[in-house]
Amino acid sequence: MDWTPTSPIRAFDPRFSWGEVPGAARYAVEINASVDFAPGSKVCCDGTTIATSISPTKVLKDNVYYWRVRALDPDGNAGVWNYGGSFTKTFDKVAPAGPVTGTSIKNLRMRDNLADPGTDVDTGTAGYQTRVPVVRWDPVPGAASYEVQIADWDTGTSTCGWATADYLKKTSVPEWTPLGGASGNPVVWQGTLAQDILPAITPGTYCFRVRARAPSRITGT
Secondary structure, three states: OEEEEOOOOOEOOEEEEOOOOOOOOEEEEEEEOOOOOOHHHEEEOOOOEOOOEEOOOOOOOOEEEEEEEEEEOOOOOEOOOEEEEEEEEOEOOEOOOOOEOOOOOOOOEEEOOOOOOOOOOOOOOOOOOOOOOEEEOOOOOOOOEEEEEEEEEEOOOOEEOHHHOOEEEEEOOOEEOOOOOOOOOOOOOOOOOOOOOOOOOOOOOEEEEEEEEOOOOOEOO
16 A cells, blocks of 8 residues: 655645455545544545545645555455555655755746836846846646735844734735826736725835645645
């Protein structure tokens, strides 16, 4: 028996397989967060399968799991449980806590409405200057959405004001830009969604950061 990640190692999508049992009509599979397979810690799977492999239909939370399988004959008589050992489910974890090296969000960059990467309109000034800021990054395997946070840049201390930053947006695509004002396009600093309570982002110097979100609301860094 084995389990095989069917997507890149940054987000496990486990598949469990085993050898065919002569005379078996179907198989029962259990995945459990408890080594003693406590009923209250079972996370998968209800029912049975006629196949010799199975993939969970819901995303597992980050944890260590144990799994087992047993065969049932046409009359419903169950064989003994066969244990497949343990495995660790992780999502977007940076080393040493997980398998991702470097930063979790790869190729994070600024582009504009014309090119990727964008054009710095003032190369003589430190940082990236643009009137049409678009933040872009590579998709994270297993991510359902992303959080983008904006903070003021403190020129005196050369630091980002993350402690007081409250401008946070969620997006389902690996790209984000502030909304433009109706009378000022393509200058996109002039407004936000009407239902937002945060003030508009005005011209200035800012920092941004991004993190991925799993379907079960587990966050990476």
